[in-house]
Amino acid sequence: MVSNGSECRRLVKIGTLAQLAGVSTDTLRFYEKNGLLAPCSRNAAGYRLYSAREVQRIRFILSAKSVGFTLKEIHELLALEVRREQASCEDVKQLVDEKISVVRQRIAELQRIQGSLQILSDACCGGDEPASHCTILEALNAGPDERLATEE
């Protein structure tokens, strides 16, 4: 299935695509195994050959990765991208908005953690003497709930 006649004129091998994209050949094969990026064709020896279309595609993948999408999510995005005509902006935007909400939650959780750690740090003298009296150790010993309760 060499298919799209005009698309597959300037074909590159996996090493070249890897260099173009700034990833390893292993990564490209891994993406292929996961249905993200298939070569346009193979040569007689079985070498993978990629066309401009695939160069474009890996750019899309890496772009989506850089804004925090998982490979699974990128799979969905690619599905929409491929059949753009049948999909709607609504569909696309929904994926982005769901991701935003997950990211927000993770930020909130990390901020909570940061706050707790800061309270611990601030309460500790950080001095050279034995830690027998250390407020951090005491707070941790108090347990997760008591810690919050006795925070103030």
Next chain:
Amino acid sequence: MVSNGSECRRLVKIGTLAQLAGVSTDTLRFYEKNGLLAPCSRNAAGYRLYSAREVQRIRFILSAKSVGFTLKEIHELLALEVRREQASCEDVKQLVDEKISVVRQRIAELQRIQGSLQILSDACCGGDEPASHCTILEALNAGPDERLATEE
């Protein structure tokens, strides 16, 4: 090695400790395998027996977990807790402060991601019509660098 005579009077089995701590027995065995929490002794049948000391210890572990420490880090914290006299507040506080800085970095990265996603979302009409013109798909197709460059 049943050791500490007075410490091991009221002993509980693993299921009880699990309930007290709100974790599974599997988790307790996992923590033991990782050197975080060993039973005080075993009964004739080989059942794990835990004393108040271990109840305290799992409270410490869960407390540390709740403020974002990994099990590996908790291992270090426990080492300090156990030999409190030889350790200093400085040692303890350093672990907390290192963690704070890691958490800060992760928050920053997530905020960057959130910002990028928000830009994508805001630019998309989110409508019902075909996504052939969708700005999100276009932006992702532009690649990670171009996206940033043409953001404004």
Next chain:
DNA sequence: CTTGACTTTGGAGTAGACTCCAGGGTTTAT
């Protein structure tokens, strides 16, 4: 023609924090 760089496959290993399972033995309540 030879050497070295490149490519193929399948499969294993990594980190983190568990979870689940099989195939046993034990305890407890009735």
Next chain:
DNA sequence: ATAAACCCTGGAGTCTACTCCAAAGTCAAG
């Protein structure tokens, strides 16, 4: 005494996104 509920061990499986490997075939330069 018997069933339910508990406990033991060792090991495998989960999820993510790769990375590394060996053994073998292929291509390009000199």
